[in-house]
Amino acid sequence: MLYWLLRRILLGPLIRVLYRPWVKGLENIPVDGPAILASNHLSFSDHFFLPMHVDRRITFLAKAEYFNGRGIKGRLTASFFRGVGQIPIERSGGRASEAALRTGMKVLEKGQLLGIYPEGTRSPDGRLYRGRTGVARMALESGVPVIPVAMISTFEVQPAGRLIPKLLPKGEVGVVIGEPLDFSRYEGMSTDRFVLRSVTDEIMYQLMVLSDQEYVDIYAATMKERLASARRGGAEGRLPSGHAELQVTPGGHAAAPPPAGESDAGNPAAGEEKDKKKAEDGDAA
Numbered sequence: 001m002l003y004w005l006l007r008r009i010l011l012g013p014l015i016r017v018l019y020r021p022w023v024k025g026l027e028n029i030p031v032d033g034p035a036i037l038a039s040n041h042l043s044f045s046d047h048f049f050l051p052m053h054v055d056r057r058i059t060f061l062a063k064a065e066y067f068n069g070r071g072i073k074g075r076l077t078a079s080f081f082r083g084v085g086q087i088p089i090e091r092s093g094g095r096a097s098e099a100a101l102r103t104g105m106k107v108l109e110k111g112q113l114l115g116i117y118p119e120g121t122r123s124p125d126g127r128l129y130r131g132r133t134g135v136a137r138m139a140l141e142s143g144v145p146v147i148p149v150a151m152i153s154t155f156e157v158q159p160a161g162r163l164i165p166k167l168l169p170k171g172e173v174g175v176v177i178g179e180p181l182d183f184s185r186y187e188g189m190s191t192d193r194f195v196l197r198s199v200t201d202e203i204m205y206q207l208m209v210l211s212d213q214e215y216v217d218i219y220a221a222t223m224k225e226r227l228a229s230a231r232r233g234g235a236e237g238r239l240p241s242g243h244a245e246l247q248v249t250p251g252g253h254a255a256a257p258p259p260a261g262e263s264d265a266g267n268p269a270a271g272e273e274k275d276k277k278k279a280e281d282g283d284a285a
Contacts (some may be wrong), residue, residue, distance in 0.1 A: 012052045019157075020170040023053040025177035031056075034108040034144045035180065038135050040128055040207050041117035041220075042155035045165055047086075049154055050115070050175055059107045060115040061100060062086045073163070101137055108142045118203060119220045124227055126155040128204065128213035129220035136183075136199035140190035145180035146203055150211035152176060176210045 015021065029035070037058060039050065051058050069077050087107070089100035107114045116138075118131035139146045152174040158165045181203065189195040208215045216223065 007052055011048055015048060015052055018167060018170075019049075019173045021049055021052070022171060022174040023177065024174070025179070026053060028147055028177045028179050029054055029056065029113075030145075030180075032111065034111050034142065035113055036108070036135060036139055036142075036144055036146045037113055037115045037149050038118050038146050038203050038207070039115065039149040040151055040211050040213065041119050041122050042126060042151050043122065043158040043160075045154050045158045046117075046151050049151060049173060050149060053175055054113070056113050058113045058115045060086045061089045061104055101134055101141075104134075104138050105142060108138065108144055114138070118200060118207075121220050121224065122160045123155065123220055124160060124224050126159070126213070128208050128211060128215045129223065130217055131200040131204040132219070133193075133196040133200045135203060136196040137190050139181075139183050139199065140186050140195070143184065143187065145182055147180050148178035148203060148206040148210055150176040150178070150207055150213075152211065178206050178210050181206065 029037075037050070039046065047060065047062075069075065087103050089103065104114055104116065116135050118135045119129045120132045123129060135146065153168060153172050156166065156168055157173060183199050186192075186195050186199060204215070207213075
């Protein structure tokens with residue numbers, strides 16, 4: 001009930017007056033039936049700008065920290081997420097990630113729209129980061145389409161750490177909804193690490209195209225750790241001089257090239273070990 005109250009009476013009209021946000025591709029949202037809305041994640045305000053355009057309710061998988069915060073801000077945030085019916089997920093990996101996947105599957109089995117941020121956390125600097133493969137697993141196991149959604153200029157509205165949203169010129173904030181992505185060609189391959197990475201990279205490539213963001217081939221959480229370490233003056237906080245970008249393979253998929261001097265060509269086992277080291281088991285977040 002709070003979800004619809006906020007959308008139609010409280011926040012929705014206010015956002016329209018203050019920002020006049022625009023939307024493109026709304027016809028790509030199905031009028032009924034399940035679908036996964038995979039969005040880039042620039043700001044806490046993403047939770048408001050997308051649902052206000054969609055007539056159907058969107059259930060988001062939100063990090064558990066939103067539900068157990070302390071202090072006035074933490075309690076208000078927890079009350080909001082519980083009130084609008086969003087689902088907490090643990091991002092610690094292993095069984096917690098598996099539980100998150102099962103929770104998302106239940107939403108899809110009910111024929112509902114599931115919202116997920118493949119990056120796993122908000123972008124620390126407005127760029128697009130490597131996607132986690134939980135979205136791919138849910139897409140392959142459920143067989144439902146994945147609809148890429150690009151949030152535009154919401155980073156400027158409320159970047160991570162900013163409590164009060166900033167007013168931008170009206171019409172600057174928007175949402176671009178891409179055409180549904182069909183991964184039925186991978187049916188029965190939801191446990192294949194390489195397929196999951198390929199599907200995830202294809203989704204992230206579409207988000208890159210729709211959002212016109214610079215792509216960085218590391219996890220956003222890793223970048224946040226580096227930035228935090230840099231602020232503390234630690235040597236490990238030094239940022240890399242360059243980042244690999246997505247490339248389109250002949251099959252139409254997006255793939256990131258290996259770092260200079262490294263190649264896994266003809267050696268898939270090496271790539272799998274690297275994926276393991278990058279904690280793919282925690283990709284449901």
